[in-house]
Amino acid sequence: MTGDRPSVLCFSGHDPSGGAGIQADIETLISFSCHAASVVTALTEQDSRNVKKIIPQRPENIISQARTVLADFPVKAFKIGLIGHHETAEAICSILQDYPQIPVVLDPVLAAGGGTELATEQLLISLKTRLLPLTHLLTPNSIEARRLTDSEDLTDAAMKLMKMGCNAVLITGTHEDTEAVSNQLYQDGQMIKSFACARLPYSYHGSGCTLAAAIAGLIAQGLELPDAVSRAQDYTWNALQNAYRPGQGQHNPARLFWTPTSL
Numbered sequence: 001m002t003g004d005r006p007s008v009l010c011f012s013g014h015d016p017s018g019g020a021g022i023q024a025d026i027e028t029l030i031s032f033s034c035h036a037a038s039v040v041t042a043l044t045e046q047d048s049r050n051v052k053k054i055i056p057q058r059p060e061n062i063i064s065q066a067r068t069v070l071a072d073f074p075v076k077a078f079k080i081g082l083i084g085h086h087e088t089a090e091a092i093c094s095i096l097q098d099y100p101q102i103p104v105v106l107d108p109v110l111a112a113g114g115g116t117e118l119a120t121e122q123l124l125i126s127l128k129t130r131l132l133p134l135t136h137l138l139t140p141n142s143i144e145a146r147r148l149t150d151s152e153d154l155t156d157a158a159m160k161l162m163k164m165g166c167n168a169v170l171i172t173g174t175h176e177d178t179e180a181v182s183n184q185l186y187q188d189g190q191m192i193k194s195f196a197c198a199r200l201p202y203s204y205h206g207s208g209c210t211l212a213a214a215i216a217g218l219i220a221q222g223l224e225l226p227d228a229v230s231r232a233q234d235y236t237w238n239a240l241q242n243a244y245r246p247g248q249g250q251h252n253p254a255r256l257f258w259t260p261t262s263l
Contacts, residue, residue, distance in 0.1 A: 005035040006076040006220035009069060010213065011062070011092050013042040013054070013082035013109075019252045020206030025079060025213040027255035031235065032217035037073060039065045041092075042084035048205055049249030054084045054118065059091035066095045076220035078102055079213050080131070082109040084118060089126035096134040103136035103219050106166075107212035110144050124148070133165030137225065139212045141172045158186040170229055172211070185229055193226050197237045204240050205250035211236045 008029050015021035022038050029036040039062055045053040069075070078096065083089050096104060108127060110119040119127070128148060132138065138161055142154055149160040158169045168187040176182070178199075185193040214232035223231065239253035246252055 005033055007035045007037050007073040008077045008079055008216050008220050009037045009066065009075045010079045011039050011041050013044050013084060014040050015044055015046055017047050019048060020209045021082060024206040024209035028210050028213035029217045031255060031258065032214065032221060034217040034220050037069045041082055041088050047249060048247035056085040056088055059087045062088060062091045063094060075102055077216040078104045079216035080104065080106045081209055082118065083123060086122040086126045089123060089131055093130045104134055105137045105212050105216040106131060106135045107139045107208050108144050110147060128164055135166040137168045137170060137215060138166045139170045141208060142175050145171045155191065162186065162189060168225060183233060185226065195230065195233050200240050202243060202251040204243055205252055207236060207240060207253055210239055210253050210255055
């Protein structure tokens, strides 16, 4: 891709282990020739195995940082990851309401890969009643989709999520007991596309961040939603196929797999 780099404003947490959150967003958006602007929603204490602590940032600081960037950059997409606190959700909502023309890709990070709970009931309420009606694409995994809707059937869950107000839903199937991974894209009250890919052998840290950021970057580049989702999934699968293990826990997606391995 050539020419100007479209800006994507990311609301995500900081992962000091470098596997997920803001760092994942930045690496992914670089891969799609986008400029990543970032507002850190929360600091975290975590490693490659699990999240130990969330330290939310002050809502007024989140708002002022985002407004300063938006006053300067013509942002083409928002990407939302870890929220961590219901007041943070309200702060983000106050920004999105003023920019309804900018598409929103929301990855509802409800629990860490190691199992730590990352969303209270208050946050779930804010997510469902305040943020979903402002969301262009929601990207839950199957566990998150079921938790948000209390529905075991994933198609029914997608329908309920769209009734809550989001424009489209991509439910990922990594956590399902299937030979291949099947991801389903829903829009306009129906499933419009199914994507299948080979299941890879490891557990990965930041795969959901990678997929959501890639979709946001491709939307910012002007792609229509189905094409953006398709290309983002190909990119994410390649990042996972080339993953590496920096610590003693999950593997990290190699989001810059396309770069030369030596200088």
